[in-house]
Amino acid sequence: MSEVLEDDPRFRHAVVLFNAGQWYACHDGLEELWHETLGPDRPVLQGILQIAVAHLHLERGNQRGATILLGEGVGRLARSGSEALGLDLVHLRQASTARLRCLQAGGDPAALPLPSLQPQP
Template sequence: MNSESSLPAAFWQGVAEFNQGEYYACHDTLEELWMEATEPNKTFYQGILQLSVSLYHLHNENLRGAAILLGESIKRLQNYEPNYEGVEVDRLLEESAEMLSFLQHTDPETIFQHPENWQLPRIATQ
């Protein structure tokens, strides 16, 4: 949790879940925040939610769903660069763009053969 951030503790719980690879739990945690939020937090939450769901899809071998939501997440989070409320958005976007490129340029047959080699985005804080 970032002491200089005005985001609620539930957001930071979702960040911890995301970084532990608990993407479905992150979605559940952040969805309620997103539904009740106003701008500018609403779109920020939505971008993080979409990123989380994209990685959930990836782990369930839904390549198309993963790529679509990863792209949508990147679009939403670009307006929050370089940092937002203690989150290093520029770093998150760089890692997400690298993952999207990997998904788009790697033979789908080989993507799921070695998931231990995936360079998954992480939410870094200041």
């Protein structure tokens, strides 16, 4: 299933949107795919989706919502391996975890790098 999903133009477009910080549009694309996906790729998609929505909350000034969803997304991805869907999940988890810890400490993660969806090394 993941090879098919990796080749889906909607998935590739959602990755581009995620990396461009276009969280709302990315969310729409990923959510559609998430509803259609079964198996081990489903929680990975959900984790990525939650991280995108967390950043949408941050843009809108909702730090509490961002903290909750970032924590859920990181937690969901922690149960996955280091790679899925052709993506480097270690990198995604590390960047997201750093931003989550900053939020949990009451800080502003704006100075930290945004998470990105990078291809597997």
